[in-house]
Amino acid sequence: MTVQTCPACSRGNLRHYPRSRRSGRRNFRCTSCGLVGWSDRDEVAPVETVGLDTISVEQREAWFQLKRDGVTTAAWDEVLDELGSRLGGFETARSSPPQPPSSASRTVSQPATSAPLTGVEEGAPATVSQPATSAPLTGVEEGAPATVSKPATSAPLTGVEEGAPATVSKPRIYDIGAGDGGFLAHARERGFEVGGNELLEAAIEIARSKFDIELDLGDLSALGLPAENDAVTLWCVIAHVPEPAELLAECRDLLKPGGVLFLQTPFRCAVDSAALGALSASRGRTSRWVDRRVAAHHWILHTRRSMTEALERAGFVDVRITPKARYSLQAAPYLASLGLGGRKGEVVSRGVDRLLDKGLAPRIVLDAYARRPMETSS
Ligand SMILES: [Zn+2]
Secondary structure, X not given: OEOXXXXXXXXXXXXXXXOOOXXXXXXXEEOOOOOEEEOEHHHOOOOOXXXXXXXXXXXXXXXXXXXXXXXXXXXXXXXXXXXXXXOOHHHHHHHOOOOOOOOOOOOOOOOXXXXXXXXXXXXXXXXXXXXXXXXXXXXXXXXXXXXXXXXXXXXXXHHHOOXXXXXXXXOEEEEEOOOOOHHHHHHHHOOOEEEEEEOEHHHHHHXXXXXXXXXXXXXXXXXXXXXXXXXXXXXXXXXXXXXXXXXXXXHHHHEEEEEEEEEEEEEOOHXXXXXXXXXXXXXXXXXXXXXXXXXXXXXXXXXXXXXXXXXXXXXOXXXXXXXXXXXXXXXXXXXXXXXXXXXXHHHHHHHHHHHHHOOOOOOOEXXXXXXXXXXXXO
């Protein structure tokens, strides 16, 4: 089935590119909102649970070991800071009174490096070119990239709860596609109540044994959960599902009125636009980059506009979109996956890593925040 209307803005102004000679896939671009995706919707994997007989705990554990290397915690802290801030009194509790960076008792215990390699994009080993340091905040200032908009403190809330408004207790966060529960465990340390769902039984087992977190097994639509959450989060989930608009509506219904949604998803960056141009000009011959970026693990690349329209159509307000240069992998394996391996790949990847360190890499993901309106008209 060929996609006829844009999954983000629902308009029918789709331009279909020539079929990739390598993958056989065809892509479209919405000329209204800029979203890029696969033209053949049938290829997108259905949303269904995966049992232990298909993926064992051991297999999943090995995969999570590749991903987790402490590199994601800076991104997690940034998001939890922002959620706390958007949840009003909770933020007041956390950041008041303001403390100067040089405060002797306050140093960053989580990685606050100036490397933009703090991401959680899936599908590759989570490695980072700079080690997680416990650098004091003063070291963050110079040359810090846009990815670090706030000091990534990981101070638990326990110390600042006194003086918090009595009405603000523990905000509840629900993580869609929670994986092994690492993000939720981190959020719990930061004072959130946590819940989440996951399609893989193996991941649920790991979250239980590793973090004592009980995730819900199954798709949201099958779970029928109440609107009891202050925040809902999706780390690289929305680009994987066949019906992203439905998922966003389900997320809205999980939130209390006034609750906040956060999601991270691949961003259609300048390199993607150039690659799509080359794909078109070469009649499908030059397709490596597009095949890699719009691939089995994510079938849509959003723009600011497409993400904004998708969220507003789902009934959200106060939308804020911020593209990020957030990478979870070293350049070398990524370039190898694009066919640039060996000695040549090594040389190029060293150059790319230098660019990443300087924050000059393309912004490949976007962060989106949005709010469920106080008045629920749905
Ligand atoms: Zn569109």
